[in-house]
Amino acid sequence: MSQSTPSAIVVGAGVVGLCAAWSLARRGAAVTVVERGSVPEPRAASCDHHRMIRLSYADPGYCARMSEAYAAWEALWADLPGGGTRYYHARGVLTLSRGEGDWGDRARAAMDVAGQPYERLAPGEIAARFAHLEPSNVTYGFLSKGGCLMANHILTDLAERLRGQGATILEQSPVAAIDAEAGEVSLADGRRLSADVVVLAGGVGAQALAPDLLPDLWARRTVILYADPPEDLAEAWATAPAWTDLGGDGDLWGLPPVEGLPLKLGCGAFGIPNPDPEDRTMRAEEMQRMLDAYRGHFRGIERFRIRWGQANHFTCAPEDRFVLRRRARLWAVSADSGHGFKFGALSGEDVAAAALGEVSEAEAARRMAARPA
Numbered sequence: 365m366s367q368s369t370p371s372a373i374v375v376g377a378g379v380v381g382l383c384a385a386w387s388l389a390r391r392g393a394a395v396t397v398v399e400r401g402s403v404p405e406p407r408a409a410s411c412d413h414h415r416m417i418r419l420s421y422a423d424p425g426y427c428a429r430m431s432e433a434y435a436a437w438e439a440l441w442a443d444l445p446g447g448g449t450r451y452y453h454a455r456g457v458l459t460l461s462r463g464e465g466d467w468g469d470r471a472r473a474a475m476d477v478a479g480q481p482y483e484r485l486a487p488g489e490i491a492a493r494f495a496h497l498e499p500s501n502v503t504y505g506f507l508s509k510g511g512c513l514m515a516n517h518i519l520t521d522l523a524e525r526l527r528g529q530g531a532t533i534l535e536q537s538p539v540a541a542i543d544a545e546a547g548e549v550s551l552a553d554g555r556r557l558s559a560d561v562v563v564l565a566g567g568v569g570a571q572a573l574a575p576d577l578l579p580d581l582w583a584r585r586t587v588i589l590y591a592d593p594p595e596d597l598a599e600a601w602a603t604a605p606a607w608t609d610l611g612g613d614g615d616l617w618g619l620p621p622v623e624g625l626p627l628k629l630g631c632g633a634f635g636i637p638n639p640d641p642e643d644r645t646m647r648a649e650e651m652q653r654m655l656d657a658y659r660g661h662f663r664g665i666e667r668f669r670i671r672w673g674q675a676n677h678f679t680c681a682p683e684d685r686f687v688l689r690r691r692a693r694l695w696a697v698s699a700d701s702g703h704g705f706k707f708g709a710l711s712g713e714d715v716a717a718a719a720l721g722e723v724s725e726a727e728a729a730r731r732m733a734a735r736p737a
């Protein structure tokens with residue numbers, strides 16, 4: 365690696381690639397980002413109005429790591445033109461439990477292990493404070509830090525900031541191959557680039573470029589539904605928190621209305637592994653199924669008005685952990701498994717620190733996988 369100004373190529377301009385590029389540039393590297401589409405690219409897992417950030421995790425490792433994740437975002441936002449409010453709406457996150465050992469209960473236990481603060485709520489308090497909910501059969505809930513990360517604002521402003529710092533961002537430039545030993549990246553149009561380090565953050569496209577390093581990843585299709593609540597509940601929704609799991613086996617999560625957007629309904633159980641790469645439309649029956657999944661949880665769900673649905677793909681790794689693997693000059697990263705946006709700034713820091721030799725590969729990989737030291 366050249367001592368004075370190391371050079372780096374980042375393949376993929378999703379949240380992980382752009383944050384890694386920012387962290388590499390901050391450390392003095394000359395950075396080129398190569399993206400097959402645009403920034404933000406609609407096929408990227410990172411592309412949407414918003415993504416949830418939450419402390420509430422059933423895994424104590426990722427739960428504990430959220431403190432560092434917030435600190436990394438704050439450092440990044442301080443360098444962007446919009447200030448924190450353009451990038452984050454702190455609405456809090458509500459988690460409910462319907463019985464011992466369900467996801468909500470395990471998430472509360474993980475908060476205890478990780479030493480993260482939360483407010484425990486009895487069923488009566490939940491009913492009194494959240495008029496948009498139908499909290500039947502709920503044994504307890506808890507409210508913790510979190511809210512909406514404005515994903516597309518973050519991606520757009522981050523790319524602009526990188527350009528302003530002298531980084532090159534090549535859009536509409538699909539990468540065809542990477543030579544890890546030479547640090548060479550071949551584009552589909554025949555151009556070749558080389559650098560001291562290459563970071564592969566290609567999301568669902570990464571495995572094809574480094575099958576030996578990332579043999580165990582797979583894609584998952586998921587759907588989300590944007591909808592408006594009935595008018596008589598609009599006031600209750602205006603201050604409602606985000607939610608991650610409403611108790612039992614529902615795997616329901618979503619975001620309240622912010623910035624004039626409709627609310628966003630998700631359900632982890634609706635994911636489909638190894639989808640057709642072109643299957644990116646949410647079908648009418650999937651929209652209805654989403655609303656049905658919320659019956660008994662949200663008041664007036666039968667009167668919600670569908671605005672639009674989205675289908676997108678993300679990349680899974682074993683145990684839903686993040687992976688960072690190296691061969692020669694190539695660093696392949698997958699910090700996704702459907703929960704990676706919130707860690708984007710922190711993942712970028714970890715990747716950059718490892719790629720520039722500040723921390724060992726093993727240490728960076730351990731941190732990203734949220735495994736104990």
Ligand SMILES: Cc1cc2nc3c(=O)[nH]c(=O)nc-3n(C[C@H](O)[C@H](O)[C@H](O)COP(=O)(O)OP(=O)(O)OC[C@H]3O[C@@H](n4cnc5c(N)ncnc54)[C@H](O)[C@@H]3O)c2cc1C
Nearest residue numbers: 376378379380400409410416539566567569700704705706
């Ligand atoms: C519907 C949905 C909801 C989600 N909700 C949340 C949430 O609420 N909170 C949360 O934290 N996470 C959430 N996630 C997960 C989160 O969005 C992802 O973990 C994160 O965005 C992954 O970022 P990435 O940069 O690794 O991948 P991506 O965003 O997919 O970026 C990869 C980039 O690489 C590019 N690329 C691929 N192949 C090539 C190639 N050959 N050449 C050049 N470029 C290439 C792609 O075009 C893309 O832009 C959600 C994901 C989805 C799909």
